[in-house]
Amino acid sequence: MLKIHLIKAFQDNYIWCIEDTTSHDCIVVDPGDSSPVKNYLDKNKLTLKGILITHHHFDHTGGINSLTEAAPIDVYGPENPKITSITHPLKNNDQITLLGTRFLIKEVPGHTLDHIAFYSEKDTSHKDSWLFCGDTLFSAGCGRLFEGTPSQMLNSLKTLINFPHETEVYCTHEYTLANLSFAKAVLPNSEETNTYFNHCQQKITEGFSTIPTTIKTELSINPFLNCTKNELVHAVCKHSNSTDNSxxxxFTALRSWKDNF
Ligand SMILES: [Zn+2]
Structure with a gap:
């Protein structure tokens, strides 16, 4: 059986560890820092068998070299020469099998141009479908546009929300409360947003993570996935003093509003 564990890194990064509870083999996603990963592997007597990388930013790749120096480990990630440690470069719709489960690769440019996401459909080894989407889709938000255009990011988000609604979404930062504060400012009367904010605030206060979220939850509370809803269109047009409601x-005005929030 496969299980997912959260390893915290830096201020608010999450490194996801997918563990085979029978063999004690595991893979990690976006190890920006090797120390917390090594500590976790030692403590739980796990053997690292592979590394998944979503994009080239250092807080997602910084731990690779240290994790692979003792023994060669397969590193799967975008085809980007900037990430020299990638052993298996991936393209859109590639499929790989690790720990006996299959991962489908989707290119999702926007936050960076090389950004990819890994989707694993539920199978005999795990009962839920999983999406590892790095800094593309966050709970109640989306990644900043460092390299891509708003159009690229909007299309990438649409690719991700095409996966089944019950899919568990494993993003790589705990930004949920800040994102929900923004969502509340955009849509102050949204009952779903206010209720979800209170729910997440309680989780954080009790020391839990708000991740994973699901596609279903995001469709109801994430403003960036609702850019055709009347209420949101009205709020954004009013804020940006524009009549362009495409x-x-x-989406572009909302992203820029959030950048300056
Ligand atoms: Zn990033």
Missing amino acids: ELAI
Whole structure:
């Protein structure tokens, strides 16, 4: 059986560890720092068998060299020469099998141009479908546009929300409360957003993570996935003093509103 564990790194990064509870083999996703990963592997007597990388930012790749120096380990990630430690470069719709489960690769440019996501459909080894989407889709938000265009990010988010609604979403930062504060500012009367904010605030206070979320939850509370909804269109047009209510214009203005929030 496969299980997912959270390893905290830096201020608010999450490194996901997928563990085979029978063999005690594991893979990690976006190890920006090797120390917390090594500590976790030692403590739980796990053997690292592979590394998944979503994009080139250092807080996602910084731990690779230290984790692979003792023994060669397969590193799967985007085809980007900037990440010299990738042993298996991946392209859109590639499929790989690790720990006996299959991962489908989707290119999701926007936050960076090389960004990819890993999707694993539920199978005999795990009962839920999983999406590892790095800094593309966050709970109640989306990644900043460092390299890509709003149009690229909007399309990438649409690719991700096409996966089944019950899919568990494993993003790599705990940004949920800040994102929900923004969502509340955009849509102060949204009952779903207010209720979900209170729910997440309680989780954080009790020392829990708000991740994973699900596609279903995100569709109801994430403003960046709702750029055609009347209420949101109205709020964004009013804030940006614009009459362009196309989905892309709303998404672009919303992203820029959040950047300055
Ligand atoms: Zn990033």
